[in-house]
Amino acid sequence: MNILLLGYGKTNKFLKRHFKNDNVVVITDDDYQKLLNSNIVFDFAFCSPGVRPDSLIYRLGKICSITFTNELSYAINLLPQKTKIIAVTGSNGKTTTVSEIAYFLRKNNRSTVLCGNVGNPLINLIDAKKQVDFVVIEISSFQAELINIKRKFDCLIYTSLTENHSDKYLSYDEYKLAKKRLSYFANNVLVTPDVNRQLKIENANIIKEADKELIEKYGLHNAINFALTQKCLNLFSFNMNKEQLYNFVFPKYRQEIIFKSEDLIIINDSKSTTGESTNACLKRFSDYFEIAILGGKIKSNFKIVKNKKTIFIAYGKDSGNFSKLCQIDYCFKRLKEAIDKSFELLKYIKGKKALLFSPGGSSLEFKNYVERGRYFELMVNNHE
Numbered sequence: 326m327n328i329l330l331l332g333y334g335k336t337n338k339f340l341k342r343h344f345k346n347d348n349v350v351v352i353t354d355d356d357y358q359k360l361l362n363s364n365i366v367f368d369f370a371f372c373s374p375g376v377r378p379d380s381l382i383y384r385l386g387k388i389c390s391i392t393f394t395n396e397l398s399y400a401i402n403l404l405p406q407k408t409k410i411i412a413v414t415g416s417n418g419k420t421t422t423v424s425e426i427a428y429f430l431r432k433n434n435r436s437t438v439l440c441g442n443v444g445n446p447l448i449n450l451i452d453a454k455k456q457v458d459f460v461v462i463e464i465s466s467f468q469a470e471l472i473n474i475k476r477k478f479d480c481l482i483y484t485s486l487t488e489n490h491s492d493k494y495l496s497y498d499e500y501k502l503a504k505k506r507l508s509y510f511a512n513n514v515l516v517t518p519d520v521n522r523q524l525k526i527e528n529a530n531i532i533k534e535a536d537k538e539l540i541e542k543y544g545l546h547n548a549i550n551f552a553l554t555q556k557c558l559n560l561f562s563f564n565m566n567k568e569q570l571y572n573f574v575f576p577k578y579r580q581e582i583i584f585k586s587e588d589l590i591i592i593n594d595s596k597s598t599t600g601e602s603t604n605a606c607l608k609r610f611s612d613y614f615e616i617a618i619l620g621g622k623i624k625s626n627f628k629i630v631k632n633k634k635t636i637f638i639a640y641g642k643d644s645g646n647f648s649k650l651c652q653i654d655y656c657f658k659r660l661k662e663a664i665d666k667s668f669e670l671l672k673y674i675k676g677k678k679a680l681l682f683s684p685g686g687s688s689l690e691f692k693n694y695v696e697r698g699r700y701f702e703l704m705v706n707n708h709e
Contacts, residue, residue, distance in 0.1 A: 327365050332373030336396040336446045340371055343448050360385045371396055374467040377493060385529075390524060395471040397462070400447035402475050410476075411557060412441075414464045414507055415484030415520070417602045418550050420576050422484050423463045425554040428573055429667045430459050433563045435463060436680075441468065449590040466503040466545045467493075474510055480560055481511035482553050483520040485600045488626035497626075515556050517549060532556055537638050539570075544580070544609030546602075557602045578698035581682075583705060588676065591635055591705055594683035595698030603685035607635065610683055613679035619647050620660060621686025627651070629685065638663045641690050660690070680705075 332339040333351050341349050352360050352368070360382060370390030373620070376383050387393045401410065408633040412422045413510075420443055423438035430437040440447040441462040464472070486504065493501040493599045496629035505524045508514050514529040521531050543551070555565045575581065576580045590613065598621065607615060607630065619629075628652050631637060636654045639647040640663035644656040657663045665681050682701045691697040 326368040328363075329336045329360075329367040329390055331370060331382050332376040334373040334375050336372060337373050339448050339452075340396050340399075343452055352386070354380060356383045356683065357382045357385060358531070359579065360389065363389065366391065368392065368397075369394065369399070372471060374682060378470070391476075393471070394473060394618055395468060396446050396448055397407055397429060397464070397468050398471060398473050398642075400451050401462075403451045404447075404460065404476075406476070408457060409459045409479045409561065411459060411460065411482070411485065412462045412464050412478045412479045412507065412511070413482045414469060414504055415467070416487045417599060417605070418484035418546065419465075419580055419598075422482060422550045423545065424463045424576050425573060425708045426557055427459075427461045429554065429558055429565055429569065430461070430570050432566065433558075435459055435563075439463075440471045441465075463694055464507065466500060469507045470503050472507060477561060478507075478511040480515065480557050481507055482557060483514070483516045484550060484555060485517065486520045486523050488624070489597060513560055515553055517553070530556060532607055537630060543603060546605035546609070549581070549591040565576060578694055580609060583702055587679055588595075589671065589680070590601065591680045592682065592706075593698050593701055594681060595701060597683040597685055598687045600629045600685055601626065603629050603683045606681055606683040607699055610679045613677045614674050615679045615681055616670055616674075617649075617681045617683060618660070618663050618681070618686075618701075619653070619685050620644065620663070620665060621684045622689040622690070623650065623686045627685060638666060638688065643689060645688060647686075652658070659699065664701065664708070668708045694708070 328344045328347050329350045330340060330351045331481045333353055351525040360708040367390040370386040370393045373394050400503045403589045411426055413419050423426055423443060427437045427439050435458040437459040438450050438457050439461050441464050443463050501523060508526045514526050517532055532552045535552045539551050558565055579594045583593045592704055597603050615635045617635060618638050622644045623643050631652050639653045639662045641655045644703050647653050648656060655666055671678060688694055688697050
């Protein structure tokens with residue numbers, strides 16, 4: 326077969342190994358001319374999630390291939406029928422929710438693999454010829470656009486829905502359509518009331534309440550994720566054991582408590598890339614006097630709520646734009662300077678106080694949110 330790989334990110338690297346006995350051509354934005362000059366009609370063209378739909382290689386790939394798809398769709402179609410598929414999408418909370426579901430399934434002695442935006446690409450499981458009871462998939466809007474599968478998800482979960490990726494979609498309505506199309510491939514759909522209001526998915530199961538005890542302990546955002554997880558587990562006749570729940574370790578850099586004393590708590594929420602996720606962090610720790618560090622590439626729809634017990638510090642190349650959209654108290658060029666100022670201010674604040682690193686913007690000065698989170702943790706350790 327003739328195989329075209331558009332982009333060479335993680336998923337397509339695994340696909341190249343999968344098709345090692347076929348004619349594989351890899352095209353990136355820099356060498357689109359090679360595709361223009363090609364006389365090959367490709368059996369499959371696989372598009373990486375990072376390739377923009379308005380890019381030249383995306384358009385050319387569709388023209389010169391019989392089947393234009395992505396790794397996820399192709400691999401799902403190769404799964405054994407007895408393997409249950411749980412898919413999770415949304416603007417925020419996807420990784421935490423898939424991690425929770427996998428955790429509780431394993432506690433119920435069910436072999437489970439995490440894939441999609443977390444773990445290894447699903448094609449890796451296919452190549453390993455390993456059969457599992459459950460596959461739990463985190464799906465982005467970019468992956469959703471090309472989903473075209475022969476079987477349906479046993480369960481599809483929408484965690485939240487807010488304006489996102491405005492640089493890649495013409496409008497918020499287009500972004501919502503990309504998310505909604507996943508529901509056409511699902512037997513059971515779980516949504517929050519807000520998602521249901523926006524997407525109006527027929528016959529969706531609406532999660533109306535979150536556990537009050539979990540709201541108090543983990544915040545509303547995380548309690549809703551647990552409620553979605555519980556409902557999902559119930560579909561397969563499993564329960565969420567409270568004792569096991571309290572032993573669940575949240576994925577790193579998501580409202581992660583990295584220091585706690587009687588009067589100070591420090592939170593590493595580097596994964597926060599939207600105003601919604603920053604607001605969730607601020608709300609969870611609103612009982613404290615909060616110093617919140619914001620930064621990264623801000624999105625045009627960025628909105629956060631500031632109360633009287635909050636100091637906002639912005640850092641980086643886009644700090645000026647943060648100042649235009651919210652009440653910033655201090656601006657710095659570098660994250661280190663913002664952290665240093667935070668510790669200086671903490672000395673003068675009496676009572677319970679919280680230092681929140683919940684940037685609200687994409688990484689920008691850092692390779693990704695993981696590198697950004699590690700840097701924050703290192704700087705905090707230097708101060709301690």
